[in-house]
Amino acid sequence: MSAADAHGHGHAGHTHGVSAGADRRWLSMALALISVFIVVETAIAVLAGSLALLSDAAHMLTDAISIVLALVAMRLSTRPARGGYTFGLKRAEILSAHANGLTLILAAGWLGYEAVRRLLDPPEVTGWMVVATALVGIVVNLLATWCLSKANRSSLNVEGAYQHILNDLFAFIGTAVAGFVVLVTGYARADAIATLVVVGLMLKAGYGLLRDSGRIFLEAAPVGLDPDEVGDELAAAESVTEVHDLHIWTITSGEPALSAHVLVEPGGDCHRVRRDLDRMLAERHGLTHTTLQIDHADRLPPMPAGAHALTSVSAGHCPTSHGPVHHDGPHEH
CATH class of the missing domain: 1.20.1510.10 (Cation efflux protein transmembrane domain)
Incomplete structure (x- = not known):
C-alpha cells in the first residue's frame, strides 16, 4: 500500500x-x-x-x-x-x-x-x-x-x-x-x-x-496526554508492528491533533487498522484530528546511502528519528 x-x-x-x-x-x-x-x-x-x-x-x-x-x-x-x-x-x-x-x-x-x-x-x-x-x-x-x-x-x-x-x-x-x-x-x-x-x-x-x-x-503535547502511552497503545493494536514519527500537539484551545507513521505486519489490512486506530484515539483520548500514514513493514523503500538505521523495518522510510519508536513487543523509548 x-x-x-x-x-x-x-x-x-x-x-x-x-x-x-x-x-x-x-x-x-x-x-x-x-x-x-x-x-x-x-x-x-x-x-x-x-x-x-x-x-x-x-x-x-x-x-x-x-x-x-x-x-x-x-x-x-x-x-x-x-x-x-x-x-x-x-x-x-x-x-x-x-x-x-x-x-x-x-x-x-x-x-x-x-x-x-x-x-x-x-x-x-x-x-x-x-x-x-x-x-x-x-x-x-x-x-x-x-x-x-x-x-x-x-x-x-x-x-x-x-x-x-x-x-x-x-x-x-x-x-x-x-x-x-x-x-x-x-x-x-x-x-x-x-x-x-x-x-x-x-x-x-x-x-x-x-x-x-x-x-x-512549542508544539508540546496537551497536558494530561502522554505521547509514550499513546504510542504504546497504537503499537499494541492488532496487526501493528511499529509506530514512529508520532507527534501530538495543540492547534488551538481544545483542538489537539496527532500524526504518526504506523507499520503493519505483512498481509495486514491497512484500511481496517487505520479505522481501528482512529476509533481508539477518539474514544480513549478525544483525539479526532488525526493523520495516520499506514505502510506494510515489508514494502518500505530501500534505506538511502549513509543513513543511520532506526530499526530494521523503519529505517528506509525515516532515516532521521523524530522521537521514540514504539514496537508491538518490548518497547524502546
Missing part, C-alpha cells in the same frame, strides 16, 4: 471554532461592566491616595484587554484557511493569551515596586473611600464572572479572563479589608500590603497564561 493511499483523517467530532455569537455577547457585557468601573475606580484611587485601589484598577485593565483580544481572536479564528495559513488564524487566540500574560507580569512588576516604596514611606489613605469602592468592585466582579462563566471556557482566552476576574474578586475582598483596617486603626501600610497580595495574584495568572500558551507555541 502506498503512503498516499494510507493516509487516515479523523473527520468526526471536529470543533474548529466557537459559538461566536453567544460568546461575543457575554464577553461584551463583561467588558462593558469592567470598563465603566475601571474609570470610576481610577478616579477614586487618586482622590483617596490608595495604591491598592489603583492596583485593582490596573489588574482590571489587563482583564479588559484580555477580553478585547479574545473578541478579536474569536473573529479572526472563524476565517477560513487559505494560502499559507493552512490552519487559518486559529492561533490568534493563543497570541492574545500570550500577550495578556506578559502585560500581567509587567503590571505586577510596577505595582510591586510601588507597594514596597509605600511600605517604607506610607502616604495618607482615605479608608472609607477604599472600603466603599472595593465593595462595589466585589459586586461588579461577581457580575462579570457570571457573564464569562456563560461563555465557552474551553478557549484559553475566555478561561484566562475568567480566572483573572475571579482573582480580582479575591483582590477586592483584600482591598476592602485593608480599607477597613485603615479606617479603624489608621494603619496606612495595610493598603500597600493588600497591593502585594494583588501583585501575587497577577504574577500567578500571568505565569499560567505564558506557560499554557508557550506549550502550544
Whole structure:
C-alpha cells in the first residue's frame, strides 16, 4: 500500500471554532461592566491616595484587554484557511493569551515596586473611600464572572479572563479589608500590603497564561496526554508492528491533533487498522484530528546511502528519528 493511499483523517467530532455569537455577547457585557468601573475606580484611587485601589484598577485593565483580544481572536479564528495559513488564524487566540500574560507580569512588576516604596514611606489613605469602592468592585466582579462563566471556557482566552476576574474578586475582598483596617486603626501600610497580595495574584495568572500558551507555541503535547502511552497503545493494536514519527500537539484551545507513521505486519489490512486506530484515539483520548500514514513493514523503500538505521523495518522510510519508536513487543523509548 502506498503512503498516499494510507493516509487516515479523523473527520468526526471536529470543533474548529466557537459559538461566536453567544460568546461575543457575554464577553461584551463583561467588558462593558469592567470598563465603566475601571474609570470610576481610577478616579477614586487618586482622590483617596490608595495604591491598592489603583492596583485593582490596573489588574482590571489587563482583564479588559484580555477580553478585547479574545473578541478579536474569536473573529479572526472563524476565517477560513487559505494560502499559507493552512490552519487559518486559529492561533490568534493563543497570541492574545500570550500577550495578556506578559502585560500581567509587567503590571505586577510596577505595582510591586510601588507597594514596597509605600511600605517604607506610607502616604495618607482615605479608608472609607477604599472600603466603599472595593465593595462595589466585589459586586461588579461577581457580575462579570457570571457573564464569562456563560461563555465557552474551553478557549484559553475566555478561561484566562475568567480566572483573572475571579482573582480580582479575591483582590477586592483584600482591598476592602485593608480599607477597613485603615479606617479603624489608621494603619496606612495595610493598603500597600493588600497591593502585594494583588501583585501575587497577577504574577500567578500571568505565569499560567505564558506557560499554557508557550506549550502550544512549542508544539508540546496537551497536558494530561502522554505521547509514550499513546504510542504504546497504537503499537499494541492488532496487526501493528511499529509506530514512529508520532507527534501530538495543540492547534488551538481544545483542538489537539496527532500524526504518526504506523507499520503493519505483512498481509495486514491497512484500511481496517487505520479505522481501528482512529476509533481508539477518539474514544480513549478525544483525539479526532488525526493523520495516520499506514505502510506494510515489508514494502518500505530501500534505506538511502549513509543513513543511520532506526530499526530494521523503519529505517528506509525515516532515516532521521523524530522521537521514540514504539514496537508491538518490548518497547524502546
